[in-house]
Amino acid sequence: MSTTSPALEVQGLTRTYGTGDATITALGGVDLAFARGTFTAVMGPSGSGKSTFLSCAAGLDRPSAGRVLVGGQDLTDWDEDRRTRLRRQQIGFAFQGFHLLPYLSATQNVALPARLAGGRPDRARVRMLLERVGLGERAHHLPGSMSGGQQQRVAIARALVTDPDVVLADEPTGALDSATARQILALLRASVTEMGQTVVMVTHDPVAASYADEVVFLVDGRVAGRMTHPTADAVAGQMAHLDDLVVAR
Ligand SMILES: Nc1ncnc2c1ncn2[C@@H]1O[C@H](COP(=O)(O)OP(=O)(O)O)[C@@H](O)[C@H]1O
Ligand SMILES: [Mg+2]
DSSP states (O other), rough: OSSSOOOOOEEEEEEEOOOGGGGGEEEEEEEEEETTOOEEEEEOSTTTHHHHHHHHHHTSSSOOOEEEEEETETTOOOHHHHHHHHHHHHHEOOOOTTTOOOSSHHHHHHHHHHHHHTTOHHHHHHHHHHHHHHOOTTTTTGGGOOOOHHHHHHHHHHHTTTSSSEEEEEEEEEEEEHHHHHHHHHHHHHHHHOOEEEEEESSHHHHHHTTSSSSEEEEEEEEEEEEOOOOOHHHHHHTTTHHHHHHOO
């Protein structure tokens, strides 16, 4: 990845579903750049396009228009194979639903992205990540024997295992109690501060957002506002008045 270009950039990102009168505009032209080593929270009402944004940024979903650049490389027109390779090498993601493989242990699930990328999983790193998400004792458990919150934490460890440049997380603390959520947020913060990773996290929680360097507010598939150095109170206040942002736009 070039060191001068943003870790992740979207230009005029547009995603529509359906056709004619039934067209739904999930993203209506989003321009955002995420510098290396930054932590951004994406917030907005349900249906504002947050998950669609992450899926397009991860190269999992194809935009209807606009461009997605990872480390300065424009992957918009790449075929599925090439996007998959880039994703395995440079992007870690923890999306809703967790997508853990049910017949693999926590350790094996976390190691999987490293295997898929063709490398040998770093056992010490897998163990360290499971410990940092508080699951050192459950390393050999199968997902089916874990709570939703534990599965979510396995998915977060898995997102970090390849030391990706960009980490995309969709409500990574949604199923967690507040103490465990703080542990996960501290881990994401450390990934940015210590490893120079770029984290983009969708969240509904103003406290979670306060761990980020900046909050981006999405409304109706567009960037309605931004807030740097967010505090939980300031974010909660803004979330209660998102309509004001839209009117001001
Ligand atoms: N596969 C799909 N087919 C049709 N509409 C979709 C699909 N995925 C998302 N949408 C619509 O796009 C909009 C944005 O969805 P989404 O990105 O999931 O929002 P958020 O994550 O902010 O709740 C919503 O109106 C949603 O109903
Ligand atoms: Mg969503």
